[in-house]
Amino acid sequence: MTNLLTVERVSKSFGGLQALAECSLSVEKGSITGLIGPNGSGKTTLFNVITGYEKPDSGSVTFEGTEITRASPSKVFALGVGRTFQITRIFARITVLENMLVATQRDEGWLRGLTRSKSSKSELAAAMEWLDFVGIGRLAAQPAGSLSFGQRKLLELAYVLVADPDVILLDEPAGGVNLTLINEIADKIRALNKSGKSFLIVEHNMEFVMNLCDRVTVMHQGVDLVSGTPQEIRSNPLVLDAYLGGSDEYDDEEVS
């Protein structure tokens, strides 16, 4: 069991606010790892640090052996780390299919990208395939801004996938979504996992996490409290304490 993504003793503070305090985490290759914790425990900040949107004050982040602690978001993305956002961010004024095509240029040199016509046949086919996979293929020609909330989440998932990442960080994929869609999303994640992709998922929906993930890490006040299988976590008194007893005196400061 190799570790695909390793976070080692990362700390990050915003002004007087300590968002992460020597937090450590690892995602094994081929696993679906859950990341849970009460509001304000630093989950989204950790995501931001891993994907390069924030630089940690100390500690390191390694992906497939390469250190990515201070790498820019596009570099991290190019190496194979995909990520979705809590508040879905799509390109509203271009079509769903075009949204997919924006992400389809991870590997080429930028000059090449300039002279290309929008897409080759294979890229279009790949993009449509992913759109069909998440279930919004029929909306391909519509402006992304007209999509419903749930559909946007699926689109965001699709265009993260089109770049063929090795590990995918999902920030609250089940948030604000109805039950049928939640199950669909869970199915898609399992299918992708079977084909070799690893996941790190932040979620508040306990059932979702416990049913889907093979490992769960609990965060509290910027540090990793416990890690283990869903069963181990469920019966750990520290976890309960963190959720019920811990003080939530500060909000997540992330601008996400």
Next chain:
Amino acid sequence: MNGTAVLYSIIDGVLTGSVYALMATGLTLIFGVMNIINVAQGIFVILGAYLSYALSVHLGIDLFVGLAITIPTLFVVGIVVERLFLTRIKGPERVVMSILVTYAVSLVIEGILNLVFSTNYVELHAWYVDRSVRFFGVYVGYIYLLGFAMAVVMLGALYVMLYRTRFGTSVRASLADQTSAALVGINVKRVSTICFGLGIAVTAAGGMIYGATNSFNASSSYDLISRLLVIIVLGGMGSLGGALVAGIMMVTIEDLVGVVWGPVWSNLSFFLILVVVLSLRPQGLFGKQSVRVA
């Protein structure tokens, strides 16, 4: 390089610069609270100048006394313009639309001013405009000193309002973050309207000084607005302190450059400095770092 000339530039820079700073503060306040770039600020200055002119020439009212009329008048004009036109600006390209709308307003006002006052250049006169006094070894027109004093008083009043009144706190909150301000119950619409009115009201004062120290007509507004824009961007858009510092700094530097290298360069330096500073510090001297939204 004449020592007296250098001294004069610095003094003039501070005195004149403070008036520019006053007008720029109005402009940056409007941007900070409303996200509107009011390119009509220049023509409002001229409007203020013409009003002072009319009061002085036709009614014999002293320029400074006239301010008691022109300032409230422009405050009301500002509110009317805001209610009529600016509240209708919606949509994603709000800032760009605000440039267009305020530009259109400025054209209309320019046309009206040309109609009423003709395009002949005029100046404001009073005993203190035409006479100088010896100040730190150089001769300075009284008007410059009075203008400086006025700018200081008005800026002081503005700061007192901002930091000592409840309304001022609402303004500062809106300046920092409109959404949060609305969330804590601040009537952002009302704050916006009043701030716009204030931003225009200061142009009445600035306009009077401008008119007393320059001959002007409606087309002078273009040069004015380009300078004011440069000042607020240099200071950092939305930063009141920045507008103050940048205003005084820019005029002083411009005067100094004019003395050292000649008038050709002084005009140019105004804009060149902005370009240089922004290359090094894109947010301006005191502007907020653009938020990296992950």
Next chain:
Amino acid sequence: MLRVRNVWWIVALAVLVLFPLFETNPTWTGIGVSALIFMGCATSWNMFSGYSGYVNLGSAVFYGVGAYTMTLLADHLNVPGNGDLFWLVPVGGLGAMIVAIPFGLIALRVRRHTFVVITIAIFFVFQLSAINFSFTGGTAGLQLPYIPWLETNFNKPFYYVALAIVVFATLLSVAVRRSRFGLQLLAIRDDEDRAAGLGVKVFAVKLVGFTLSAFAVGMGGALYAIFLGQIYPQFVFDPIFDISIALMAILGGLGTLTGPLLGALLLESTQQYLAIRFSNGSIYLIVFGALFLLIVLFMPQGVVVFLGDWRTRSRERRAEGALVASDAL
């Protein structure tokens, strides 16, 4: 759907091509020349500012540099006063592109709102430099070789060259829109940071777009320089030009293809009409400003989008009406 649209383009092009053959009055063809130049410039402007959302209010820099490059070259190469001058028009465009690079390197590093102002500042740097430096002739400007064509036929060649510029700018816009590059510009407009996170080389894309948009505008400036026979700084580096170009594109429909063309045509003809109708400059300003205000407030997305929405809405209303009517039966 595509077929119908293409027909309109061909019809429009035919009308434009045939226009000077039927209308020989030089006043009208003169207006045609200037309208076409604006159409080309507005389209080119829209190609960057419309697609990326970075509103450039200093495009007169490109126009002026195009004009000056052409004039200085014509003088330097001793080009005679005839059609040979037209070969220098693309060179004017190139000059503008070369200038666009340092311009863009400085201006594109700042936030969107600051960008607008910095383009204005850089514009003034150019204008003031042209006024103050001797090689540009100072305030007196520069002269171009005199073209001894007959008055009745003078405008025609200019008209067609201007039309060629418009066609070029339009085709370039289409090519960009259809390309990966254009998509990246649009993504930058909608969510620049997200685009960066997805691997788009944001700064490079912006710089290239900015530079490309300079070409047609530079050509427009060069062409108009030949047309006038003389250029001076305040005319070719004109702040009104800056705002007019932006206005035309926005009025027509920012980011659309037909928008800038329509906007330029409408605005330029309105301006000319008003200038003739209201010889009093002040009334002209008031009427123009008021019209402008009305359009911006009531059709903020531009005429093209407004008309499109209106057509959709009236179709829906008609459909609704049919339902209601059938109910009543």
